[in-house]
Amino acid sequence: xxxxxxxxxxxxxxxxxxxxxxxxxxxxxxxxxxxxxxxxxxxxxxxxxxxxxxxxxxxxxxxxxxxxxxxxxxxxxxxxxxxxxxxxxxxxxxxxxxxxxxxxxxxxxxxxxxxxxxxxxxxxxxxxxxxxxxxxxxxxxxxxxxxxxxxxxxxxxxxxxxxxxxxxxxxxxxxxxxxxxxxxxxxxxxxxxxxxxxxxxxxxxxxxxxxxxxxxxxxxxxxxxxxxxxxxxxxxxxxxxxxxxxxxxxxxxxxxxxxxxxxxxxxxxxxxxxxxxxxxxxxxxxxxxxxxxxxxxxxxxxxxxxxxxx
Amino acid sequence: xxxxxxxxxxxxxxxxxxxxxxxxxxxxxxxxxxxxxxxxxxxxxxxxxxxxxxxxxxxxxxxxxxxxxxxxxxxxxxxxxxxxxxxxxxxxxxxxxxxxxxxxxxxxxxxxxxxxxxxxxxxxxxxxxxxxxxxxxxxxxxxxxxxxxxxxxxxxxxxxxxxxxxxxxxxxxxxxxxxxxxxxxxxxxxxxxxxxxxxxxxxxxxxxxxxxxxxxxxxxxxxxxxxxxxxxxxxxxxxxxxxx
Numbered sequence: 001x002x003x004x005x006x007x008x009x010x011x012x013x014x015x016x017x018x019x020x021x022x023x024x025x026x027x028x029x030x031x032x033x034x035x036x037x038x039x040x041x042x043x044x045x046x047x048x049x050x051x052x053x054x055x056x057x058x059x060x061x062x063x064x065x066x067x068x069x070x071x072x073x074x075x076x077x078x079x080x081x082x083x084x085x086x087x088x089x090x091x092x093x094x095x096x097x098x099x100x101x102x103x104x105x106x107x108x109x110x111x112x113x114x115x116x117x118x119x120x121x122x123x124x125x126x127x128x129x130x131x132x133x134x135x136x137x138x139x140x141x142x143x144x145x146x147x148x149x150x151x152x153x154x155x156x157x158x159x160x161x162x163x164x165x166x167x168x169x170x171x172x173x174x175x176x177x178x179x180x181x182x183x184x185x186x187x188x189x190x191x192x193x194x195x196x197x198x199x200x201x202x203x204x205x206x207x208x209x210x211x212x213x214x215x216x217x218x219x220x221x222x223x224x225x226x227x228x229x230x231x232x233x234x235x236x237x238x239x240x241x242x243x244x245x246x247x248x249x250x251x252x253x254x255x256x257x258x259x260x261x262x263x264x265x266x267x268x269x270x271x272x273x274x275x276x277x278x279x280x281x282x283x284x285x286x287x288x289x290x291x292x293x294x295x296x297x298x299x300x301x302x303x304x305x306x307x308x309x310x
Numbered sequence: 311x312x313x314x315x316x317x318x319x320x321x322x323x324x325x326x327x328x329x330x331x332x333x334x335x336x337x338x339x340x341x342x343x344x345x346x347x348x349x350x351x352x353x354x355x356x357x358x359x360x361x362x363x364x365x366x367x368x369x370x371x372x373x374x375x376x377x378x379x380x381x382x383x384x385x386x387x388x389x390x391x392x393x394x395x396x397x398x399x400x401x402x403x404x405x406x407x408x409x410x411x412x413x414x415x416x417x418x419x420x421x422x423x424x425x426x427x428x429x430x431x432x433x434x435x436x437x438x439x440x441x442x443x444x445x446x447x448x449x450x451x452x453x454x455x456x457x458x459x460x461x462x463x464x465x466x467x468x469x470x471x472x473x474x475x476x477x478x479x480x481x482x483x484x485x486x487x488x489x490x491x492x493x494x495x496x497x498x499x500x501x502x503x504x505x506x507x508x509x510x511x512x513x514x515x516x517x518x519x520x521x522x523x524x525x526x527x528x529x530x531x532x533x534x535x536x537x538x539x540x541x542x543x544x545x546x547x548x549x550x551x552x553x554x
Contacts, residue, residue: 217406220368221467222396223423224389307388310368 036203036236037243043196044247044290045254047189051283052255054185056273061178063272064171070102070143071167074135078161081130087159088133094154100139100147107134137164196290197297204232204301216309225306232302233295240294244287251286316344318475318506319365324374326360326531333372334360335531340540342475342508347501349517350510352528358510359403361528362479365508366400367391379474396424399468399505401478405460407452413439413463414448420471438466442496457484465493475506482513494519 074091078084088106095104112131113120120129139147148166155162208215215228262273275283319342326335335357342348352358363369364376367383376383378394386394399420407416417438421431439445442462452460461484468476476497482490490513498520501507511517517525527534 213406214408217408218419218423219392220366220395220400220402220406221420221423222392224392227423310370310388310391 036199036239037246039199040196040240040243040290040294041247041250043192043199044244044287045251047192047286047290048248048251048283049254049258050185050188050192051286052251052275052279053258054182054189055275055279055282057178057182057185059275059279060273061175061182064175070139070141072137072139072148072164073167074104074137074155074162074164076133076135076159076162078133079130084130084133084161087162088135090158091135091155091162094151094158095135095137098147098151098154100143100151102138102140104135104137107136109133193289193293197293200236200294200297201301204236204298205305207232207235208302208305215306219306219309225303228306229299229302232298236294236298237291240291244291247290248284248287252283314341317341318344318379320375320377321364322375322377324364324371324376326357326364326369327372333531335364335371338374338531338533340526340533340535342506344474344506345501345504346506347498347520347523348506348508348526349520349523350508350526350528351512351514351517354512356528357531358512358528359479360531361533362400362477362508362510365475366398366477367395396420396471397474399471399473399476401461401464401468401476401481403479403483405452405464407460407463407467409452412449412451413444413455413459416452416463417466417470420467424471434470438470442466458486458489461485461489461493465496469496469500469505472503473505475508476500478507478509480510480512482511482516490516491519 074095076084076087076091078087092104092106095101109131112134116131137151148164152162152164155164218228321338321340324335324338325333327333338361350358350361360369364371367378370384379397381394383391383394408419411419414435418431418435421435436445436448439448442465444459444462444466447455447459450459452463455463461481465478465481468478478497481497482493485493494509494516497507497509509516517523524540526540533540
């Protein structure tokens with residue numbers, strides 16, 4: 001039998017980190033399992049749709065709120081045409097003198113008739129129906145409830161049948177519901193993140209259990225927790241990248257289909273929900289966050305489990 | 311606990327118990343000196359494997375003090391243990407080869423764990439496999455190797471990193487007498503290169519084959535050292551150690 005070979009001085013320990021294909025091959029079952037990319041893909045797809053929905057709703061609410069802020073309608077419901085015209089004149093004078101009013105416009109009777117045509121139809125009988133007079137009012141920025149109350153009181157003195165309605169009041173319940181939906185979507189994103197992390201945690205623990213003997217040997221040969229954790233990180237990184245890409249593509253496709261459906265409604269309010277370039281950047285970050293969460297969860301799971309051994 | 315020159319391991323009044331059972335090791339006190347060859351003997355159940363586990367840092371003692379390479383390893387933070395383990399080579403009683411790795415990859419494992427580059431480990435690992443007579447089985451998986459071949463792979467893996475101390479638990483237990491002598495010669499060769507060797511065996515015939523060796527005899531968890539040779543080994547030409 002020959003003398004044992006002396007390792008050359010060139011064998012310098014600790015310079016090349018133990019990772020890559022060789023390290024991954026040490027724990028073949030560290031691959032966190034077949035379904036993991038699919039689980040991550042589903043989580044990412046749902047999160048992309050939820051994030052897209054939340055952003056669209058947010059845009060919709062802010063566009064609608066901006067459009068309606070400071071807008072009001074004065075309505076004069078007076079069956080006598082002469083009296084109605086006189087009250088409109090008086091209301092215009094009040095509006096012109098009020099400091100909170102930026103501008104106003106009397107809505108022409110033809111426009112009102114056109115608005116009501118779907119309900120009342122056309123013809124001589126309809127012309128006999130007295131229509132209310134409408135005045136669109138734009139208030140200055142910062143106008144509040146007090147200004148509305150003061151205006152209404154001033155108008156009532158000269159036009160007893162006049163009533164002022166802030167346009168935002170009509171849509172307040174709708175905007176509130178949209179806002180609630182937006183927060184629900186954000187809560188859904190958080191829950192999906194939590195469920196995804198839990199799935200990775202379970203898979204990592206399972207893979208650790210399947211490789212316990214090998215990990216023990218690696219430890220006894222001088223392997224560190226960090227080296228073992230890196231093997232699992234690499235494994236989950238591959239799964240997460242595959243799942244992230246698949247999920248992102250599926251999520252964007254689902255969003256496109258939904259957007260097409262909503263666009264068919266041809267509603268001005270829905271148009272306000274269009275996603276901006278920054279929104280798309282945020283949506284593109286979803287798979288990156290998913291990958292980061294998966295890798296971090298796998299690392300923490302492995303390290304906390306290994307700390308229990310010597 | 312002071313360290314004498316050449317002393318690489320010190321056990322002082324070490325006790326070990328598993329759970330609430332009685333101690334499997336009691337008041338174990340000894341020192342290992344650099345470059346010496348030790349046999350650890352005793353009947354089955356005497357506590358040999360438990361003592362080796364303490365040596366290769368797979369177990370912490372229930373009481374007492376252990377110093378290795380000049381450091382107290384009981385209070386050593388967990389993240390510093392790997393660097394100590396890399397200074398040791400261990401031949402486990404059950405080999406503990408990694409089933410899905412080839413003989414080559416099993417032998418290369420300590421070097422890879424230590425961060426040796428692939429280009430730098432090919433030659434030493436091939437040399438080591440040739441040294442243990444398994445160059446032709448480099449790509450074989452452990453399941454396809456005989457008991458003796460597995461044992462030689464385990465030994466090659468233990469010595470590939472030129473450890474400062476080699477710990478072998480019944481390394482000749484699964485081989486025929488001829489192979490047992492061959493393996494012993496291999497340990498002696500390594501010992502001559504300066505590695506401290508600790509071989510646990512219940513085969514008393516083996517003890518006579520290494521004349522310069524020191525014998526640690528365990529009985530019911532107690533270590534016998536009637537002459538004090540374990541604490542103060544006789545000076546040996548060419549090695550470092552204090553005489554009694």
